[in-house]
Amino acid sequence: MSKRIIVLMLSVFVLISGVFAAGQQDAAMDEGPKMLVINSNQSDPSTKAAVAETVALFQEEYPEIEVQLNTFDHEAYKTAIRNFLATEAPDVAFWFAGNRMKFFVDQNLFMDVSDVWKDEDLYDSMSSSLNSLTINNKQYGVPWSYYQWGIYYRMDIFEKYGLSVPETWDEFMSNNDVLVANGIAPVTIGTKYLWTAAGWFDYFNLRVNGYEFHMELMTGKASYLDPKLDKVFDLWGDMVKRGHFLENHATYSWQEAQAPLIKGEAAMYLIGNFMMPDMESAGVIDKIGFFQFPIIDPSVGVYEDAPTDTIHIPAKAKNVEAAKMFLAFMTRPDVQDIMNPGSLPPSKYASAPDDRFKKAGFEMLGKADGLAQFYDRDTTPEMAKAGMEGFQEFMVYPDREDAIRTRLERERKSLFE
């Protein structure tokens, strides 16, 4: 009796699993050519909504393509992408330009999309981003967004102490001294996750030594012991010693470091334009102003950090045709308008930005002599990690400059030579 029951159960189980397996197979066959899988890292509410709107518009125009959009958490995506590119690749993946992209191109995990650039004439409309997406004269992705870095400041605090927007380094420093004397932290920063410190390094090096040397350093050709960097660390260390940065910054994340600015205990923040939605929800956006990182050496060209966000087609994509259609769609000026609620559209033909921060950024970047991506996008991941840890340490113990630079130089040698 009991045996019979077991046999019965077993056969039912086998049958059911068989049915399921067959069902899955059918589903896979049906999905076949029409399904377009997109993996996105845009998990912030405003951009997440923008991606959803864009995808809906795409489906409206191409009803024969069914889109499956997978949104990942922004930080978790950075590790997840390595898995899915090598195994179950989507048809379109969000990522970043520059060295971050090069890493996957070197592994043959991103597809050459030069034909999309040619067909859509992106060489014209996206000319400003061409460099950061080109390797060996081929393009491996298309840009959909970029944003400016610069100094966001509390206009009310500046007014209270009679300070004006600094244009030269001396003005900047004397402003800071006034703020310190009045018990206000001139610059807020949270270096717990390191990269915010790299923003300062980028700007010091770009303002003091210019783009070419900065890029040589990023690509491992220049040394961290190069005397050209002495002035960078001198100026930076001077700020630290004069108490110009928020105390205990190594405890805070970049978001936590917004608090002193919002509370009016700190006056400035060197950060990207992505901070603006937070200022708006904190209700202080009307008190916030923006200015360009002050000029240090007028004989050096003006270069800015402007990280570009991109989309790519993985080499293992199943539906390349639809993926290319989506890439082309994403470069359309009207779509780029939708995609950039807080940042700037890279397309020349997108409409001019409407809010004052985007406008200021657009103008500043338009006049720049050249754009860098950002320390952790321009150099390799290992070098970026080591470098940013060194910068964090320097911002607490500027006297350790020699030891830190020697350590970075050893790291650079082991990575690039």
Place this chain on the structure above:
Amino acid sequence: MEKKTVNKLLKMQQKYAPVYFLAPAMILFSIFVIWPIFQSIWISFHKWDGFSPMTWVGLKNYRKLFDDPRFYTSLKNNIYWLVFMMLAPLVGLSLALFLNQQIKGMRVIKSLFFFPFVINLVVVGLVFSWFYNPDLGLLSVLLGVFGIEPIPILADEKMATFGIIIAGLWPQTAYCMILYLTGLAGVNTQIVEAGRIDGAAGWQMLRHVILPQLRPATIVALTVTVIGALRSFDLIATMTAGGPWGSSYVLAYHMYDEAIFNFKMGYGAALAVVLFLIMSVFIYFFLKRMIDTEK
């Protein structure tokens, strides 16, 4: 004749039944635990970024380990973790002895003491980072009462590791306490009575009557704490991310960082192997004790 075969079958069944019953667990254990161990050892002899083909480099990854200052930082911090986490069984025992009383409301108090163990470690890490926050944290408020300036514990290279260990002790102590509470429930009252008649009390009673009976609980508490201390990772990732400037790294976090973040699978695997070797020393020791007591 027929009876004989049946007997034989029964015997065979008795002989092989353990095999059948153990097989599923053994197979899963081999695939998901034993096999990855050998795989890691194999990978540690290669240079591999996770995508491209592996290249054999022999012992190069291990040689590199000994030139890596961060490896020594991690090792040193792991030793701190091991030593100071030993407070968990100690405090856990004291708490268990204290809570093991028949007083009204004790159940509620017990569950309150057990509460930290139920919380996810990531949450514990977040709670403690807020507690330590020099700007808004409870700790700086408490220190302020005594007129002491706020101390940025997690941003200080000398204090960060200890700050994290204290956060780790919180749930671990609760866990050890529960282990000892169950142990105390199983203490033979007759022996305690006998001891009392012989005039034992206080420390003597604890040392010679209670503790020997708590031995199994102690072994479990120590094993769990040692392994917990060696693989500490979640708290470091949430509280300092290894910082400031890498001063709170431990081997497990270093391994994660090299393999997942720097794409150096071979080097990460070498770190994993070293960690495994350190753990095996303890595991061997505890296993031996366990087998000896079973005998």
